[in-house]
Amino acid sequence: MLPRLPSLNGLRAFECAARHLSFTRAAEELSVTQTAISHQIRRLEDELGVRLFLRSKDGLALTEEGSAYFPGVRSAFRELRHSTERLLESSDHSVLTISTLVSVASKWLLPRLPSFREAHPEIDVRISAMTRLVDFRKVGVDAAIRYGNGEWPGLRADWLMSDEIFPVCSPRLLTGDKPLKTPADLAHHPLLQVSGLTANDWNDWLHAAGQPPLTAKGPRLTFDLAMMAVQTAIDGQGVCIGRSTYVDDDLRAGRLVAPFDLRLKSSSGFYFVTPQENAESKKIVAFRQWLSEVL
Template sequence: MSKQTEFPPLNPLHVFEVASRLLSFTKAAAELNVTQSAVSRQIATLEAAINVKLFKRERDGIYLTEAGEAYRREIGPAFARILWATNEIRANRLSDPLHLRVYSSFAARWLIPRLPAFKKKYPSIELRMNTAVQPVNFSRDSVDIAIQFGSGDWPDILCRKIMDDEIQPVCSPELYASVGGIKTVDDLAKVQLISARLRTRDWKDWLTDRKMAEPEGSYMEFPSSHLAYQAAAAGLGVAMAQLSLIERDVQEGRLMLLFDKPLKREMGYYAMWPKELSLSKNMRVFLNWLYTEANQSAN
């Protein structure tokens, strides 16, 4: 093979693309996570390989030669295309499992009952789910998409609200009948109030919105909303419920809504993923399905 048809060394070529784009060996070294001297050596290797001077070293910095500028214009788009193609092939791997991080109550009461329909529609997508209430750390946790409750203001994270936070008291029809109805805040004194440990403000916010004082007596507290709603359905008392999580219980008669309207708050459930992550095809499919399900649920 003649010298004229030999491919230039790829690593020095990559270093040149970065250095010519940034016009700084120091910045190139930082982007490539190497030393400045390593960048200089790679540039010297490339210049020797192609027998062309690519940079001028001046007192105030480095500049591309005319040949270096022409070379940059040609190889820059090539490297951009390689990066784009690499991200695309990574993003569209269909065999990789989709790792989800979800609150346990949301998983048990909303997501899991809907997953059989998802699996029937998308049998090739494998979902792996773990539950936790701690905020997700995408740099540490093996998570593609998380569903968390909050305001939607998380640094370095993209997110989309999937449902609002609407709360309203609920109890079992049997408890309602046994105390002769629960129609006013005074009637709440006749029953045990139930709360979830991580949602201790729900009762206070709802009563404050109605300009009502909290009734006397302590709350029966459970470690999760899921257990609090189960306790209410079993007739143990009145729980303050997130409407999105008890819709099936109401439809099937295990729980009934009390009073005339819910309280809608600013926070809600969000689907979230790292800002720097290119969404895979499986992630896009799941998110679109999630938005559709949530919208149908809200209506």
């Protein structure tokens, strides 16, 4: 008789913990607690009658038995994922849902999207624009364009592009009663900025430009969405601290100008992010390839 298969939950916990060599990262990927992972592994070890992990103050390691067991379990889960993808893609799953920031969607992604639709008319694209990170498994999102350092447990992150930080304004502000000729002239104009991750952009740029603290404490207008700050700058109501990702198109169109040459390189960047188990599905591979071509 064939041996009875052990608990699927236990095998899943083992595969994930063995891949990361961490119960904590396995818990994050599977959206459960670290205690739950530990209990599932313990039950699996009891069921099999062997120890799979060595636990010590220095970290987690596979036993000899665990090292021998892991490749087969990992291969089985990969095959399950691929079989499921093929099943879903052969039915009605030609819809690709992308989550990204509102500013990236409106200022960068949407103007370029027609070329993807032309190349892949069989894939329906849905854009979910939001300011918070999403849980892929809970909200039905296939992939995301995220800003950060590329480290998200359980997710594949492919580098897309970096940002440059610099002031932008309406061409009208270069002339008039208080023309913008040097960074010191910023003291005479409202400074437009975006809250959240980019809230300190003005202070960083002004410091790099050698401007005194008084300039950095000048009047500000703060917005939740970058597109609102950019539109306010286009309307001539102040100078926006822009990021190349969402101001380059307006610069090319002449709606905005960059009054100064100084640009700061952001330490983070944009990534195309997908759950590891779906990273090689046809629709995601197609979108990833398209992104590499339009950048």
